Amino acid sequence: xxxxxxxxxxxxxxxxxxxxxxxxxxxxxxxxxxxxxxxxxxxxxxxxxxxxxxxxxxxxxxxxxxxxxxxxxxxxxxxxxxxxxxxxxxxxxxxxxxxxxxxxxxxxxxxxxxxxxxxxxxxxxxxxxx
Numbered sequence: 139x140x141x142x143x144x145x146x147x148x149x150x151x152x153x154x155x156x157x158x159x160x161x162x163x164x165x166x167x168x169x170x171x172x173x174x175x176x177x178x179x180x181x182x183x184x185x186x187x188x189x190x191x192x193x194x195x196x197x198x199x200x201x202x203x204x205x206x207x208x209x210x211x212x213x214x215x216x217x218x219x220x221x222x223x224x225x226x227x228x229x230x231x232x233x234x235x236x237x238x239x240x241x242x243x244x245x246x247x248x249x250x251x252x253x254x255x256x257x258x259x260x261x262x263x264x265x266x267x268x
Contacts, residue, residue, distance in 0.1 A: 140172070140175075140176040141176075142176065142179045143176075144172055144175035144176055144178075145175050145176075145178035145179055146175065147170065150178060151181075153181050153185075154178045154181055154184060157174075157178075157181075157184055157185055157188055158170045158174070158178075160188065160192075161174055161188060164192060171224065172220075173220065173224070174188070195209075202232050203229060203232040203233055203234060206225050206228050206229035206232055206234065207229060207234065207238070207242050209221065209225040210222060210225045210226055210229060210239075210242065211242060211243075211245070211246045213225060214243065214246050215246060215250055226239070
């Protein structure tokens with residue numbers, strides 16, 4: 139269970155409700171997910187996190203699917219079960235196939251293994267890469 143529980147829409151103040159409304163409108167859904175309801179106990183954090191998410195995850199130099207794949211990769215590395223589940227669902231809605239997921243996870247595994255080797259061996263960066 140969430141440390142402070144979930145702040146449901148009907149129990150939220152006007153500031154939190156406005157953010158919930160924006161989340162639902164932006165995501166074209168009729169519900170607010172548990173992450174937002176958990177952090178809503180601190181309205182400034184809710185607002186800051188939502189505004190950053192809205193800006194960063196929107197289409198830009200990287201398309202939204204690529205951003206979701208990056209988010210899954212980092213979440214897998216950080217062992218965030220919630221983020222893996224939610225962003226995998228989002229990526230599937232944006233067109234991620236099973237083949238894309240498997241290939242991305244292979245890259246995650248390779249990068250994590252090689253990162254540990256580089257860190258353990260304290261490998262210096264080659265001049266041509268500086």
